[in-house]
Amino acid sequence: MTSSLDDRLLSALRRNARLSTSELARQLDVSRATVQNRIRKLEDAGIIEGYTVRLGQSWRDKRIRAHVLVEVEQKRSAEVTRRLEQLDSVAALYVISGNYDLILELEVDSTGALSRQLDDIGLLTGVLRTTSSVILETRVRQ
The missing domain is CATH 1.10.10.10 (Winged helix-like DNA-binding domain superfamily/Winged helix DNA-binding domain)
Structure with a gap:
């Protein structure tokens, strides 16, 4: 506490x-x-785990970012998560409740790279479906 x-x-x-x-x-x-x-x-106490670089908005604005909702076959959840964690484009991975199981935040150089990455994710064994939304603008980041 x-x-x-x-x-x-x-x-x-x-x-x-x-x-x-x-x-x-x-x-x-x-x-x-x-x-x-x-x-x-x-x-x-592990409350502060480390210190890192937070990239500036001007650099991030040059990147294509998207949130991807992923529904996973339950018995393959750990395997899918391990595979996703290895992708360089995954900036964040969240386990969630609801109709989907995961939210990914992807960060890539181009829309072509995003399309290829989404195809690769959709082909992973255990991924049932995905829905993606491109991030247009970040208004609050703390």
Whole structure:
């Protein structure tokens, strides 16, 4: 369980993970040592798993992105998921409830590449059907 301070710290890091501990301390109105200790505890608890690059919208706008709903034959779910995780175009994979079993977020260079990737996914043993939607614009990303 996280405290209010932890929640505020995580929120600040989600906005900009490159903030110095001094700047985080100033924003949160606590000492640098407190920020360092909280970050270490959040890392040790597995709440913070790592730090990564978040690509800018100008770069992402040059890519074709799509959400793909995938219905999977239940007995082949683990196998299909393993195969999908190996695809370079899969930016995210979510297990969901409802009429479909998975949502993929694909990211490719062109509509041709998207079409080929969708064909390949549809041909995987255990995939029953797919429905895709091209992402036109991202308005909120946190």
